[in-house]
Amino acid sequence: MSETPKPSPVVPYLSVRNGIEAITFYEQAFGAEEAERYEFEGKLGHAALRINGGVIFMADEFPEHEAMTGNVAPPTLGDRTTFTISLQVDDADAWHARAVEAGCTSIRDVTEEFFGRHGKVRDPYGHVWSLVTMKAQA
Numbered sequence: 001m002s003e004t005p006k007p008s009p010v011v012p013y014l015s016v017r018n019g020i021e022a023i024t025f026y027e028q029a030f031g032a033e034e035a036e037r038y039e040f041e042g043k044l045g046h047a048a049l050r051i052n053g054g055v056i057f058m059a060d061e062f063p064e065h066e067a068m069t070g071n072v073a074p075p076t077l078g079d080r081t082t083f084t085i086s087l088q089v090d091d092a093d094a095w096h097a098r099a100v101e102a103g104c105t106s107i108r109d110v111t112e113e114f115f116g117r118h119g120k121v122r123d124p125y126g127h128v129w130s131l132v133t134m135k136a137q138a
Contacts, residue, residue: 012085014058015071016125019044029102052089074126084128092117092133
């Protein structure tokens, strides 16, 4: 593990099932780098991952502590999520292909949009990732 990253003022905090397994998946699918990990009650209590210059936090869901944590994993919501993680990348097509090869489901193939190239995937833990390559500014 590397040094704990200094997070930006706003950091997505993902609730997952099988968090330790999810870290390995995010390393393969999105090139994540584990920076910090704490286990609690045999599950992932907290992790910080660096992805493409940004940071996300994640932990296993703890339904017995939901009143304190305030969140649950997408499977608890019927495989739905309440947000999308927007990841700006150098090559949306390549990132999309790598994510799908690692096990994500494409929910929107990469297409040309007014702002650049854009596609979406759902990871095996229920989270939706928007992969965007912005057009160069003239």
